[in-house]
Amino acid sequence: MAPTKVTKICCIGAGYVGGPTCAVIALKCPHITVTIVDLNQSRIDAWNSPDFQLPIFEPGLEDVVRQCRDRNLFFSTDVDKGIRDAELIFVSVNTPTKKTGVGAGSAADLNNVERATRRIAAMSTTSKIVVEKSTVPCRTAESMRTILEANSKPNCRFDILSNPEFLAEGTAIADLYNPDRVLIGSLQTPEGLDACESLKGVYANWVPSEHILTVGLWSSELTKLAANAMLAQRISSINALSAICEATGANIDEVAHAVGTDSRLGPKFLKASVGFGGSCFQKDILNLVYLSESLHLNEVAKYWRGVVDMNEWQKRRFGQKVVKELFGTITGKRIAVLGFAFKADTGDTRESAAITLIRDFQSERALVNVYDPQVPQEQIWQDLQEASPSSSLDTIQKHVTVSPSAISALYKSMNKPAFVFDGRLVFGNTERERLANIGFKVISIGRGDSI
Ligand SMILES: NC(=O)c1ccc[n+]([C@@H]2O[C@H](COP(=O)([O-])OP(=O)(O)OC[C@H]3O[C@@H](n4cnc5c(N)ncnc54)[C@H](O)[C@@H]3O)[C@@H](O)[C@H]2O)c1
Ligand SMILES: O=c1ccn([C@@H]2O[C@H](COP(=O)(O)OP(=O)(O)O[C@H]3O[C@H](CO)[C@@H](O)[C@H](O)[C@H]3O)[C@@H](O)[C@H]2O)c(=O)[nH]1
Numbered sequence: 237m238a239p240t241k242v243t244k245i246c247c248i249g250a251g252y253v254g255g256p257t258c259a260v261i262a263l264k265c266p267h268i269t270v271t272i273v274d275l276n277q278s279r280i281d282a283w284n285s286p287d288f289q290l291p292i293f294e295p296g297l298e299d300v301v302r303q304c305r306d307r308n309l310f311f312s313t314d315v316d317k318g319i320r321d322a323e324l325i326f327v328s329v330n331t332p333t334k335k336t337g338v339g340a341g342s343a344a345d346l347n348n349v350e351r352a353t354r355r356i357a358a359m360s361t362t363s364k365i366v367v368e369k370s371t372v373p374c375r376t377a378e379s380m381r382t383i384l385e386a387n388s389k390p391n392c393r394f395d396i397l398s399n400p401e402f403l404a405e406g407t408a409i410a411d412l413y414n415p416d417r418v419l420i421g422s423l424q425t426p427e428g429l430d431a432c433e434s435l436k437g438v439y440a441n442w443v444p445s446e447h448i449l450t451v452g453l454w455s456s457e458l459t460k461l462a463a464n465a466m467l468a469q470r471i472s473s474i475n476a477l478s479a480i481c482e483a484t485g486a487n488i489d490e491v492a493h494a495v496g497t498d499s500r501l502g503p504k505f506l507k508a509s510v511g512f513g514g515s516c517f518q519k520d521i522l523n524l525v526y527l528s529e530s531l532h533l534n535e536v537a538k539y540w541r542g543v544v545d546m547n548e549w550q551k552r553r554f555g556q557k558v559v560k561e562l563f564g565t566i567t568g569k570r571i572a573v574l575g576f577a578f579k580a581d582t583g584d585t586r587e588s589a590a591i592t593l594i595r596d597f598q599s600e601r602a603l604v605n606v607y608d609p610q611v612p613q614e615q616i617w618q619d620l621q622e623a624s625p626s627s628s629l630d631t632i633q634k635h636v637t638v639s640p641s642a643i644s645a646l647y648k649s650m651n652k653p654a655f656v657f658d659g660r661l662v663f664g665n666t667e668r669e670r671l672a673n674i675g676f677k678v679i680s681i682g683r684g685d686s687i
Contacts, residue, residue, distance in 0.1 A: 239433035240365070243268055246322035248352045250274035250283055250311060252292055252408070252515075252584065253369060253401050254328035259300045260412040262309035264442040271310045273318035283311035293583040293610050296409035319359040324434065326399075327352050327380075328369040333519050342526040344373055344519070353380045357387035360394075365431045368398045371464075371520055373527055374457045377421075395431035397422050398453050400460035405514065406581030418448045421456020428453075461527070464520040465540055470505045471512045472546035478508035478682030479553065488682025489661055508682040510593065510659030511551040513578030515586035518544055551589050554659050554681065555596035561655060561679055566602040569651075573597075574642055575660075576608035576616055583610035585619050589659070595623040598635050607639045653677050 247258040250272045262270040274280050282291035284305075288298050301309070312318060319325060329348035334340050349370055356366060366384065368377055377396045384394040398421035403411040418439045422432035432450050439448055451459070474492055481488045488508040496503035512518075521540050528537035559566050578588035585591065590606075597604050598620075606616055620632050647654055656663075656671055658680040663671065668678045 239430040239437065240323055242324045242365075242434050242438055244322050245270045245324050245326065245438070246318040247272045247326040247328050247369070248274075248315060248318070248355075249326075249328035249330070249348075249370070250276070250279050250291075251328065251330060252294075252405060253403070254326065255283065255290075255292060256294055256297055256300075256403065256408040256412060257328065257369065257401060258326065259297065259304060259309055260409065261438060262304040262307075263300050265438060266308055268438065269308050269310070270304075271312060271318045271321070273312050273315045275313065275315065277313055280311050280313050293581075294405065294408045295581055300409060315355060316359045319356050319364075320361065322364065323362075324365040324367060324438070325356060326367045326369040327356075328401075330515075331370045331372055331519075332515075333522055339526050342522040342529075344371075344523045344526075346372065346376065346379075349376065349380070350383065353383045354387065356394075357384045360392050361389060363391075363393045363395075365395050365397060365434055367435060368396065368457070369401055371400060371460050371516065371523070372457060373523055374454050374461070376457060377453045393427070395422075395427055396453070397428075397431055397435055398456035399435060400456060402460075402463065405584055406579055413442070415443060415447060418443050419456050419459055420448065420450050421453040421459075422450065423453055461520050461524045464517055465524050465543065467505055468512055468517040468521055468547070469540075469543045471507075471509065471517075472543045472550075474506050474508045475511065475550040476546055478550075481508075481682045482684050485684035487685070489664075508661060509550075509589070510554045510681060511547045511589040513586070513588040513590075515584065518547070518587055551592045552596065554589075554657070555593050557679070558597075558655075558657055559600060561657075561677075566597060566600045568601065568603065570603045570605065571597055572605045572607065572639070572642070574607050576606050576611045576619075581610075583608075583612075583615075585611055585615055588619070591619050591623050593659075594620060594636065598624065598627070598632065601635065604636045605639045606636060607642045613638045647674050647676060655679060 245261065245268055247254045254272055258270050258272050279291045282289060288302060290298060290301060327349060329352050331344045331346060331349060334343045334345040349372060356364065366380065377398055381396050388394060400419055402415065420432050420435055422428040436448050477491060478488045481491065492506040495501055496506050521544050525537045525541050562569060573590055573594060576588060576590045577583055577585050594604050616638055617629060620636060621629055654676050656676045656678045661680060663678065663680060671678050
């Protein structure tokens with residue numbers, strides 16, 4: 237049998253991955269009808285909103301949705317119909333770290349994946365290619381296949397592929413237009429390889445074939461965890477060195493630049509920071525830690541856990557540095573936190589270092605002003621409450637204000653000496669000097685030479 241030429245795709249999960257990924261597929265493949273389904277009514281309403289107030293902020297996304305929506309791109313809460321009509325289904329649901337039960341704190345919670353898989357089995361009356369897009373532990377595809385096969389109807393076969401997503405938030409559209417690689421894992425059986433060819437045919441509409449890598453299912457699943465673990469490891473390595481720089485007078489930007497010119501290491505992902513955040517790095521490393529522990533590879537688990545431990549230390553260390561520089565106490569002092577999301581160009585606050593920092597400032601009874609144009613106020617309050625479950629919202633709001641602009645942090649209105657703490661190395665030497673000329677004392681992560 238020849239590989240199916242896909243014309244109808246359904247994506248289960250209309251979040252940061254499902255939304256942009258399938259919107260770009262719709263744009264690049266006008267002959268394919270793409271329906272993105274989700275149980276969350278308000279999210280789907282936002283995707284369908286007449287004024288394109290989309291549920292996530294991502295540069296370039298609105299333009300893609302404007303071009304395709306209601307042409308060959310549809311958003312719906314009718315999950316069952318989406319499943320029934322499709323030839324190929326992406327499962328792009330969230331897989332957060334488990335909060336309770338076996339593996340709590342490190343294992344991935346696969347409940348959403350299982351629910352979606354059971355729904356596919358229950359609703360399908362024709363054969364489907366089912367694609368794992370969510371980040372999952374190694375061998376999850378096997379569990380999905382077992383569930384699908386145990387519940388399938390006659391003449392209905394399911395082929396499972398792994399196709400992890402490597403986009404980064406803030407650059408998702410550019411990453412999807414021009415990916416370093418698309419990775420597809422399949423069983424190495426004739427049917428598995430045919431299914432792989434079908435999915436490859438979708439990406440081949442815009443991705444050069446040498447950038448589409450095909451591997452075995454388990455390698456594909458593990459590659460996603462490995463890639464994130466190794467990226468995060470670079471950040472923890474440079475952050476560990478930033479502490480040495482502060483203590484010795486070396487400059488972390490100079491060290492990172494010089495190290496990164498070694499072609500074996502390369503210049504990217506060497507920016508020291510207040511710590512990595514986002515919904516993926518910590519979750520996926522902990523997922524790898526749990527997998528290693530389950531395989532009784534305790535030294536391997538310990539090795540990867542170190543990357544997360546270093547990140548936690550870096551976040552705490554930055555908060556402690558602020559207290560130390562402000563003469564040992566920040567009680568009653570007003571601190572402006574510019575940026576609440578986990579990085580620039582996104583409104584996503586999951587695991588943002590700003591949350592830990594503000595929680596630590598609150599415990600010192602500082603007065604905090606938060607400014608982030610991409611993050612709605614309600615999200616900030618929700619995150620801060622989750623970070624300090626023993627404090628009421630009233631108590632938090634006595635210490636934290638959400639500012640509509642960054643103006644209130646201007647030098648003239650500040651107590652002197654006025655400090656700027658640069659936790660993302662956004663200020664180079666010129667900007668540092670300019671701030672110092674205004675009168676600010678500038679303290680940057682990874683630099684012993686405050687000015
Ligand atoms: N966010 C990223 O940058 C990124 C990048 C690569 C991979 N990933 C991985 O992709 C997956 C999705 O991440 P995300 O950030 O898009 O999550 P998200 O929370 O933004 O979106 C997931 C969506 O799935 C929906 N959902 C959950 N269970 C469902 C079900 N049974 N039926 C229908 N809808 C359901 C939720 O309502 C939610 O809207 C995760 O496994 C994540 O690790 C994320
Ligand atoms: O040199 C650097 C690079 C990043 N960061 C921080 O690391 C975090 C993660 O940044 P980034 O990787 O750019 O964003 P994510 O959207 O989390 O993307 C990561 O996680 C995704 C989800 O799995 C993967 O698909 C991407 O390939 C992977 O880069 C952010 O807090 C950044 O500020 C640094 O501190 N220093």
